[in-house]
Amino acid sequence: MSARFRFTIAATDGAARTGGIEMRRGTIATPAFMPVGTAATVKAMKPADVRATGADIILGNTYHLMLRPGAERVARLGGLHAMMGWERPILTDSGGYQVMSLSALTKQSEQGVSFASHVDGSRHMLAPERSMEIQRLLGSDVVMAFDECTPWPATHEQAERSMERSMRWAARSRAAFDAGGDHAAGAALFGIQQGSTFADLRQRSADALTEIGFDGYAVGGLAVGEGQAEMLRTLDFAAAMLPATSPRYLMGVGKPDDIVAAVERGIDMFDCVLPTRSGRNGQAFTWDGPLNIRNARFAEDREPLDPGSPVAGWSRAYLHHLVRSGEMLGAMLMTEHNLWFYQEVMRGLREAIRAGRLSGWAEAFRARYRVRLPVPA
Known part of the structure; x- marks a missing residue:
């Protein structure tokens, strides 16, 4: 080495x-x-x-x-x-x-x-x-x-x-x-x-x-x-x-x-490239799965993407407006959120491994994220 x-x-x-x-x-x-x-x-x-x-x-x-x-x-x-x-x-x-x-x-x-x-x-x-x-x-x-x-x-x-x-x-x-x-x-x-x-x-x-x-x-x-x-x-x-x-x-x-x-x-x-590319195209990664912020259901949604996100000061409605309008700030805020979310996932994984509870953490993550994956062999 x-x-x-x-x-x-x-x-x-x-x-x-x-x-x-x-x-x-x-x-x-x-x-x-x-x-x-x-x-x-x-x-x-x-x-x-x-x-x-x-x-x-x-x-x-x-x-x-x-x-x-x-x-x-x-x-x-x-x-x-x-x-x-x-x-x-x-x-x-x-x-x-x-x-x-x-x-x-x-x-x-x-x-x-x-x-x-x-x-x-x-x-x-x-x-x-x-x-x-x-x-x-x-x-x-x-x-x-x-x-x-x-x-x-x-x-x-x-x-x-x-x-x-x-x-x-x-x-x-x-x-x-x-x-x-x-x-x-x-x-x-x-x-x-x-x-x-x-x-x-x-x-x-x-x-x-x-x-x-x-x-x-x-x-x-x-x-x-x-x-x-x-x-x-x-x-x-x-x-x-x-x-x-x-x-x-x-x-x-x-x-x-x-x-x-x-x-x-x-x-x-x-x-x-997913967190950055998806962010620029209006997709946010969240604990409840990916969200397409372009969707009309977010047009008056006052909640943040996640309370802990660095962009929590802006509502989903505002992000919806920015992305739909093609404003540069929309791509910036969505990208920052996605990169933060990915790092939060990594932090959660590291903590779960240290605590010896990865299986439970991963099961809870998948249940909330709504995916079903094969378990390791």
Whole structure:
């Protein structure tokens, strides 16, 4: 592990764990939710307000930042932290998923992925070595290995080929990261498990990553269209295959009920655009389930979204008006509420694990949130 990265587990409850990740820019309480700051900004939020919701770490996106303003420019401006005014840890993804999902013209090879920018059509090559270089220029605290995101659905043969390439890229990512000098000494590198929904491939991937050695391990290739039930069935075996002494990160997840179920299965870290994207589009997450504030029934509702919310000073009726009118303040307040709610869910999970009552907490959460999920295997 990096000299400036330490993961501790303070308590467990079944497969769930709570603890912290100590890094040079601060401690991340786990289980943790990372707001997504794709283009060096958590949309509709100032950094201090993101921190005030309870976020210990945010996520930046290698693909978007390499295209604009450019990783070299970010480095000249002092790095991502200085440029955006966020002093705590930042995790950057590798860019692999966006290359394959956003670019119209891609060509994959053993070297990497050649693609056309979705911004201006310019051609680029993203390979493990370039991904590590970009994340180093950004000054990321947690760097993600470059991988191939296996599409859904995939046959066993397709998933196997994709997973094996990702493992070869993981080894190249490790070597390129370690050559990063001072940045490597102060940052952490996470490997990404692949294998789609096949247990044997997930095990082979976990074994390969463990042999290479990483500070943390992500479960990749889920939340790509397989549905919640299949995702949770895969997590029933995939999470436990990863080292118990390292943090486990489920990429791109998810809805509050997804997160609760994944924590029950041993996941420690999450990210998702849902709280910010949904907020901008008029959906609020609450303990009683999601609310579409655009609905006419809120037009004269004087109650807040939640009495404890940082936007409790404004009524649902006012938020309804702002969102329906397309006012910028509506997106800002709805986003702030959603990020706060996600952090409240994480806080509740951590407290329940410490108290040894996660099962009861999760059951009560689901009953009020009105969802029924399969229990962990």
